[in-house]
Amino acid sequence: MKATKSLQRQLVYGLTLGMVVLWLVATAVSGLVLRHELDEAFDNAMQETAQRILPLAVMEILNREEGTTAQQVASLNTQQDGFTYQVRDKQGNVLLQSQGISATEFGNQPILGFTTTTTHRLYGASALSDTVFLQLAEPLSHRREAALDAAISLLWPLAFLIPFSLLGIWLFVRFSLRGVLSYRHAIEARGAGNLSPIHTEELPTEITPIADAVNRLIERLRNALETERRFTANSAHELRTPLAATLAQVQRLRREAPEGPLQLRAAQIEASLKELSRLSEKLMQLAKAEGGGLLSEVPQDLAVLLGHVVHDLQRIANNPIHLTLPSTGAVFSLIDPDAFAILARNLIENALKHGADGSAVEVGLSDGACFSVVNAGHIVPASELTQLTQRFVRGGSRAEGFGLGLAIVSTIAQGVGAELTVASPATGRAEGFEVCVQFARASSEAI
Numbered sequence: 001m002k003a004t005k006s007l008q009r010q011l012v013y014g015l016t017l018g019m020v021v022l023w024l025v026a027t028a029v030s031g032l033v034l035r036h037e038l039d040e041a042f043d044n045a046m047q048e049t050a051q052r053i054l055p056l057a058v059m060e061i062l063n064r065e066e067g068t069t070a071q072q073v074a075s076l077n078t079q080q081d082g083f084t085y086q087v088r089d090k091q092g093n094v095l096l097q098s099q100g101i102s103a104t105e106f107g108n109q110p111i112l113g114f115t116t117t118t119t120h121r122l123y124g125a126s127a128l129s130d131t132v133f134l135q136l137a138e139p140l141s142h143r144r145e146a147a148l149d150a151a152i153s154l155l156w157p158l159a160f161l162i163p164f165s166l167l168g169i170w171l172f173v174r175f176s177l178r179g180v181l182s183y184r185h186a187i188e189a190r191g192a193g194n195l196s197p198i199h200t201e202e203l204p205t206e207i208t209p210i211a212d213a214v215n216r217l218i219e220r221l222r223n224a225l226e227t228e229r230r231f232t233a234n235s236a237h238e239l240r241t242p243l244a245a246t247l248a249q250v251q252r253l254r255r256e257a258p259e260g261p262l263q264l265r266a267a268q269i270e271a272s273l274k275e276l277s278r279l280s281e282k283l284m285q286l287a288k289a290e291g292g293g294l295l296s297e298v299p300q301d302l303a304v305l306l307g308h309v310v311h312d313l314q315r316i317a318n319n320p321i322h323l324t325l326p327s328t329g330a331v332f333s334l335i336d337p338d339a340f341a342i343l344a345r346n347l348i349e350n351a352l353k354h355g356a357d358g359s360a361v362e363v364g365l366s367d368g369a370c371f372s373v374v375n376a377g378h379i380v381p382a383s384e385l386t387q388l389t390q391r392f393v394r395g396g397s398r399a400e401g402f403g404l405g406l407a408i409v410s411t412i413a414q415g416v417g418a419e420l421t422v423a424s425p426a427t428g429r430a431e432g433f434e435v436c437v438q439f440a441r442a443s444s445e446a447i
Contacts, residue, residue: 007180011173016166023158031151038146043114046123046136049083054134057087057096058127085136095132105137116140179203183211195222239280247273282404285342286391289411294339299332299442302340306365309344317352317361324364331369333439335416343412344371346405347435351375354433369439376432380424388422406435413437 087096088110105120110133112124120137127134174181179202186198195218200211250273254266303325310323333340344363351361355375362374380388389410406422413420419438426434 008170008173008177012166012170015169015173016162019165019169020158020162023161024155027151027154030154031147034150035147038143038150042121042138042143042146043123046083046114046121046138050085050123050125050134050136053085053136054125054127054132057085057134058132061087061095061132083136083138085134088133088135090131090133106135110135176204180207183207195219240277243273243277243280247277282408285346285408286404286411289339289342289408289415294336294412294415295334296336299334300337300340302331302333302335302369302371302439303329303365305337305340306344306363306371309341310348310363313345313348313352319352319355319358320360321348321352322360322362324362326365326367328367331365331367332442333369333416334442335418335439339412339416343409343437346409347371347373347437350405350435351433369441370436371439372434372436374426374429374432374434376429379431380433385422385424389420409435409437416440 084098084101084105086094086098086101086106088094092109106122110124110126111122112126112133115122115124119141120139121143123136125134125136126132183198183200183203197215197218198211200208200215203211247270250266250270254263254270257263257266307323307325310321314321348361348363351363351373352375354377355361356377359376362372364372364374366372389406391404391407410420412418417440421436421438423434423436424432426432
């Protein structure tokens with residue numbers, strides 16, 4: 001199954017990633033512009049430094065006794081800016097140079113203006129009718145370090161910007177999608193019996209047409225199901241009276257008929273009519289289970305309702321029924337009393353019908369609103385367990401039935417939001433069959 005994608009997560013991560021990418025692009029462009037501006041600033045600084053050094057160097061050379069002897073002097077505080085310089089004559093002889101100079105920084109012949117080597121940026125200027133030349137050198141590493149510091153100063157805010165932006169975008173997207181989230185929760189909270197329209201007032205304009213289409217589909221589905229329920233209920237109800245009248249006539253005919261084939265045939269007709277009457281009753285229960293009135297407005301005491309159902313069945317049951325009620329005495333749940341009675345009666349009747357002869361049926365209700373019915377008998381294969389809650393599906397038992405009992409129970413459980421569990425063998429036994437229905441508890445304060 002393909003994993004679903006969260007629109008909220010996609011928006012948050014997408015917007016944050018887009019903002020980070022844009023920031024990095026802006027930083028790269030700003031870094032290039034800044035590098036260009038730094039190069040211009042450093043070149044201007046080299047020119048100004050050369051203009052300060054050149055007159056002093058000329059005076060030093062003119063006042064020297066031996067004009068062609070190279071001398072090293074202090075660099076006039078140029079070392080703090082990373083500059084070194086060298087003064088030469090027209091023939092290329094070194095007349096003056098700063099301390100700590102490397103022989104590889106300058107070429108063999110002085111060059112006027114700006115030049116760049118693999119390691120340094122050079123600037124050359126002349127004086128005294130191009131007889132004295134000054135060359136100023138600055139390491140390129142100094143410029144790269146300055147550009148790197150500037151780029152880092154532009155990038156470090158991302159360390160704070162990313163988490164704060166992620167939180168801010170998440171809050172904004174969640175606030176913007178609150179209508180969509182509310183719509184999702186409204187759909188998730190609905191059971192099979194709730195097909196009322198979903199409110200769409202808080203939805204954004206882009207989602208409203210989808211919600212309207214869903215409401216129209218729900219309305220069509222509700223009408224179709226309602227039509228089917230009415231047909232089932234009306235058919236079963238209309239069959240009840242003629243079936244009862246026909247059954248009475250057949251029973252009278254059976255009593256009045258002489259011994260022989262006629263009485264035997266009347267008995268077969270009576271059995272068929274009783275079977276048809278029971279089917280009509282099951283269809284009535286199924287129509288009730290599929291209806292929308294499975295929930296009660298006030299909490300109902302399941303212990304009291306279960307006691308009435310068990311007491312009614314004990315009078316006609318062939319096997320004993322052992323009832324275990326909770327120690328607290330009362331368990332409340334929001335289920336319609338008739339719906340619970342139909343559910344409990346079907347489960348207990350199934351256990352009496354399909355259980356082992358002479359064995360007791362264990363009926364229990366726990367403090368946590370878990371209703372269970374256990375009967376003895378052969379183990380039902382796992383392949384059949386998953387199909388027993390479908391309509392007109394029966395297990396391997398030879399007992400009479402229509403395969404609607406567990407289908408009715410499953411439909412009611414889904415309608416009230418209960419959890420149905422079917423197991424064979426029963427819990428703690430080596431054989432038998434067990435059905436558990438976990439209802440949602442309700443507070444008795446609402447009564």
